Each structure stands twice: as structure tokens, then as C-alpha cells.
Amino acid sequence: MATTVSASTLNGRHHKAALTVFMVIVVAHWGEHLVQAVQVYVWGWPLSEARGVLGLPFPWLVTSEWMHYGYALLMLVGLVLLRKGFAGRSRTWWNISLGIQVWHHMEHLLLLGQKLSGLNLMGRPVPTSVLQLFLPRMELHLFYNAVVFAPMVVAMVLHRRASEHAGAACTCAVAH
Template identity: 65%
Template sequence: MATETISASPPKVSRLNGAQHKLWLNIFMFIVIAHWAEHIAQAIQLWVLGWPPKQALGVIGVLYPPAFTSEWMHYGYALLMLIGLIALRKGFTGTSRTWWNISLGIQVWHHFEHLLLLVQAQTGWHLADRPVPTSILQLFAPRVELHLFYNAVVFVPMVIAVVRHMRPSPAERSAMLCTCALPARA
């Protein structure tokens, strides 16, 4: 019986969290920061410029209002965040993985809230008989403020994770499969 040598390329997840981790992490963080910029623009429109909520749509929403009002767009971003946090997770080690996991856990809930909003938008059924799609925590806080809060509590541990990932301890550095770490300090 002849033995076959099977040479397969490593799975995409391995490359994603190995040689390509830095590239994909940078792309992911660019998307996250661009999303933050939209929330900050909306906050400035509301609280600095005094625009009415129906006009304070962020930059993209002002240029193309259906993008802001689409639950599909909001859900798509929440799903993209969840996928990015899961897909890039294995590239993190030690304390950076702990912080990344915290961000991931919070995003699971944030994603659920957006899924609930999407279902309501698609079915016409609204939580607590509200006139518009409403998330669970939106029963207690206005939507704009709530989403600023959600994005902050996902973003802060994510940034801590990235900083710790770029500045790992010697033990964490030896366990890393990627090239994200900055040169070790003398």
C-alpha cells in the first residue's frame, strides 16, 4: 500500500491569525474607527449643532439617509463586528485575548439587540408596542445614547486588547503566531 503525501495549504483561519493577522486587524480597526466617527458626527450634530434627531444622521446618513434608517445596515455592521471579533480572536494571547474576549462578549449582546431591531423592522411587531423597532435596553435609554454606550463598551476593551497585543509580555510574545508585536523594549 503506497502512502500519499498530502500537502495542503494552511486553513484561512491560520493565516488570518498568523502571517496575515496584522493586515486584517488593521483593516478591522479601520472599519471600527470609521463607524465610531459616524457616531461622533451624529453626537456633534445633535448636541453641538443642535440639529433635530431626524436630521442628525452622521456623515453618511446626511449624504444618503436610507443608509442611516436601514435596520439591515445597522444589523450588518453589528454582524461584521461579531465576525471580526471571532475571526481575529485566535491571534491574541494572554491578557490581550482576555480583553478581546470581553469585547466579544459585549458584542454578542449588542448583536442580539440589533437582530431584535431587524426582526421588528421586518415583521412590523414592535417590542412593548412601541411605534418603532425598539431594543431591550432602549426601553430604559434613548437609542442614540444607548448606541454610543454600546459602541464605547465594545471599543474600549478592544483597544486595550490591541495595545496589549502590540506590547506583549515575553511569554505572550513567544506564544504569538503573528507579527503584530512592536519590537521589545530594551
């Protein structure tokens, strides 16, 4: 018989496991962006050849707006679903990450809309997000991933402290 995980158990007894799975996905994605930056800035590869780790054998991953949008949506859904497990200051930091991801998601939705319609922002030759008008795409996504990831890490560190865990229904806290 299959078992299902409800929102209350996801943010209760399964919170630690769900956070672990979510963070493995987030760190793997963050790692892809960092590898791409190393390929460009350390190894001197042209941007067109710097595709991260997975993009080398699967180059379509780098150019797929669907894949990028899907990841942005997955991040948004994960941040929303796991939010109720946080309390106090850790919830505040998680909310900061969520707020930034809402904007990041909207940027990817804008990119996907341009790709599907063929109508690019300000007549640009390729789909362009709002902040891409000011920053190159690779550097912008390094920035986005950093500013979503940093408050998420702060939230998780605080969440693991027993002294900060009042009001949380999960078993993530570590006694010190």
C-alpha cells in the same frame, strides 16, 4: 491565480493587516456615531436631521435596520475570526469586547426582527431594543460602541507588546 487566506494565516502572518482593516472599519463607524452626537448636542440639530457624515448624502443608511444589523454582524464575525491571534491578557480583553458585541448583535437582531415582522417590542411605535426601553437609541449606540471599542483597544495595545505576545502566532508585536 487567486490566493486565499486561511484562518491560521489570518491569525498568523496576516493578523496585523487584518486587524488594521478591521480597526479602520470600526473607527469609521465609531466616528459616524460621534459626528451624529456632535450634530445633536453641539450644533443643536434635530435628531431627524443628525445623520452623521454618510447619512447626509445617503439618509437611508441611518434608518436601514439591515445596514445596522449587517454592521453588528460584521463586528461579531471580525471579533470571532481575529480572536485566535490574541494570547494572554490581550485575549482576555478581546473576549470582553466579543462578549459585549454578542449582546449588541442580539439587540440588532431583535430590531431587525421587529422591522421585518411589524411587531414591535412592548407595542412601541418603532422597533425597540431591550436597553432602548431605558435609554434613547442614539445615546445607547454611543454607549454600545464605546464599551465594545474600549476593551478592543486595550487588547490591541497589549497584543503589540512583545512581553505580552507569548503564545501568539502573528508578527504584531513591537520590540521595546
